[in-house]
Amino acid sequence: MSSVYIADIYPGEEKAIDEPVASLLSQLQDLFDGSPLWLILQSDILDKDANNLDWLSDDLFDQFLNKSSQISSKNPALLLIDSPGGYSRVAYRISRLFNRRAGFIAIIPRYAKSASTLLSLGSEYIYMGKDAELGPLDAQLPDVDREGIISALDEVHALEQLNNNALSICIDTLNQLLEATRKKTEFVLPHALEYSANFVRPLLENVDAVHYTQMARVLRVAEDYAIRLLILGQKHSFDNARAIARFLVQRYAEHEFAIDYREADGLNLKVKMASPKLSEIFTELIPYLNGGINLVGQFTKKEEPQNNNKISNTKKAKKTAKTPKKPSKTVRSKT
Structure with a gap:
């Protein structure tokens, strides 16, 4: 033996x-x-x-x-x-x-x-x-339409970036109108808001609210798991x-x-x-x-017994080419 x-x-x-x-x-x-x-x-x-x-x-x-x-x-x-x-x-x-x-x-x-x-x-x-x-x-997450992997964080950040851009456009427009017209804020603010809304509306109309919510939830799942493990x-x-x-x-x-x-x-x-x-x-x-x-x-x-056949999948040789076999091995939540 x-x-x-x-x-x-x-x-x-x-x-x-x-x-x-x-x-x-x-x-x-x-x-x-x-x-x-x-x-x-x-x-x-x-x-x-x-x-x-x-x-x-x-x-x-x-x-x-x-x-x-x-x-x-x-x-x-x-x-x-x-x-x-x-x-x-x-x-x-x-x-x-x-x-x-x-x-x-x-x-x-x-x-x-x-x-x-x-x-x-x-x-x-x-x-x-x-x-x-x-x-x-x-x-x-795998994306069938794009035939690849997408980042839930990218999806969520895209909408957040639109929101930030809208606020920046509104503030810049308001300042320009105040300087150009010398009128009070309450008179020019509606025009700045309308300009900002018209600028981002075409982009926001293409946002799938349900999809955004799903992506945000996936990120929250990873965060919730991490919080619990770090505490426990x-x-x-x-x-x-x-x-x-x-x-x-x-x-x-x-x-x-x-x-x-x-x-x-x-x-x-x-x-x-x-x-x-x-x-x-x-x-x-x-x-x-x-x-x-x-x-x-x-x-x-x-x-x-001495004639044991040892596993041979531990190689010190150079790597073989990677072959895709399944969706990306990343933090995913299939629910």
Whole structure:
């Protein structure tokens, strides 16, 4: 008999993790005194065998729920995250699975973007590598008409920008009329208002009020989830949690914005820089993550015969081309 390590959700108990990766994960676990280690390592390279377990999908949550009895109720779990994201509700529900037991510590060697950032907010604190990234929580949604992905934040901000433009036009017009006519404000204000309204009316007539409301609600969902996780996991006050959540949802210029350790610390997230030893492990692990690796579930030692077939999806070779396989793995709420 020989000892091997597995990720018990994917690829499952029948395939061992390649020894170099297993060794690094074992070393990481030892740094935290052998605390239970759970993996959400999800490559953005096509894995036809992953069956929706290579992103934060409903199927992934179901698998974690099936394993929930294994989550420790005594000691915080370690949750090693490398994921481009998925559904916001899945991130919230997985985070709460751990919160309801003994909680968890998030460990991010490379990135946890979008919904996986949301997932990490439920941790007691977040260990980040020196080059690790979190991401904004602005929701991204598939748009059938445009045959692509749209930003809910862009949709909402577009109407807000129209409103700001209308106010600016009104004020500028009012000042010009006051200077040109020397009449009192109450006489020229109606003309300024009419001019401003006529200017923006053609644009506002094309706004779908129902669609705008839907987009605003999607953003609110991500914000509400973030507030709750920040309070439950990182023990922020409501006011601090709301301020952090709103910033993550609304204040970044693009969805791919890289939130590094310094930025995250400036947001008052409870983050810790990886220790020198942990950084060494990250340095050796990252090439495997870049090469394409999908490991999900509890990191567990297993005894089995010497002729075990080891998993071969952990490559240190150069990346293959990305292949689109599903809507963008971002913070989304399908309701």
